Amino acid sequence: MTTTTRWKDDIVILAPTGKIIGDAIPELRETMTKQIDTTYTPRILIDLEHVRRMDSSGLGLLIHAHTAVRQRNGHIGVINVGKHIRNLIVQSRLLCLFEHFDTEDAAITALSSRH
Numbered sequence: 001m002t003t004t005t006r007w008k009d010d011i012v013i014l015a016p017t018g019k020i021i022g023d024a025i026p027e028l029r030e031t032m033t034k035q036i037d038t039t040y041t042p043r044i045l046i047d048l049e050h051v052r053r054m055d056s057s058g059l060g061l062l063i064h065a066h067t068a069v070r071q072r073n074g075h076i077g078v079i080n081v082g083k084h085i086r087n088l089i090v091q092s093r094l095l096c097l098f099e100h101f102d103t104e105d106a107a108i109t110a111l112s113s114r115h
Contacts, residue, residue, distance in 0.1 A: 001016055001017060001018035001019060001020065001024035001027060001028065002016070002017050002018065003015065003016045003017070003027065003028055003031045004016075004017070005031060005035065008104075008108050009108055009112050010043060010112060011043045011044070011045050011107075011108050011111050011112060012035045012039070012042070012043070012044050012045070013044075013045045013046075013047055013104070014028075014031060014032065014035065014044060014045070014046050014047065015046075015047040015049070015050065016028055016046075016048070016050070016051055017050040017051070018050070018051065018052065019051070019052055019053040019054070019058075020051055020053070020054040020055070020057075020058030020061065021053060021054065021055040021057060021058055022055070022057060024058075025057050025058060025061055028058075028061060029061055029064070032044070032061070032065045032068075033068070036065065036068045036069055036072065036074070039072075039074070040072070041072060041073050041074045042069050042072055042074035042075075042076075043074055043075050043076075043111045043112070043114065044065070044069060044074070044075075044076045044077075045076075045077050045078070045079060045101075045104070045107045045108070045111060046062070046065075046076070046077070046078045046079075047078075047079050047080050047104070048078055048079070048080050048081050048082065048085055049079070049080035049082075051082065051085065052082075052084075053084060054084070054085050054088060056088075056092075059088055059089070059092060059094070062078075062098065063094065063097065066097055066098065075099070075111050075114045076098075076099065077098070077099040077100065077101050077107050077110070077111055078098050078099070078100055078101070079100070079101050079102070079103065079104055079107050081100060
């Protein structure tokens with residue numbers, strides 16, 4: 001798994017590719033932690049368009065990222081959530097935890113307006 005990191009306005013966009021499972025978790029955790037820790041009030045958008053699968057460990061990583069961002073008074077959102085991942089989030093009753101946006105532009109606008 002690889003993760004592309006880019007900035008748009010003051011929002012960091014993380015775009016993992018592949019599967020967020022098992023051995024791939026530490027790499028993505030390190031990337032997320034680095035972005036969260038280097039920003040006073042992090043605003044992060046996770047683009048899941050190229051993620052084919054996620055297991056409970058991957059879901060746990062997203063929950064950890066959400067908690068870390070909120071502790072720093074930041075905001076985190078997701079876009080391009082596929083059917084499998086959406087079902088995992090719904091079945092885990094965590095849908096309300098993740099702010100979901102239909103497009104990158106909508107996410108950037110919403111996250112940029114939050115301080």
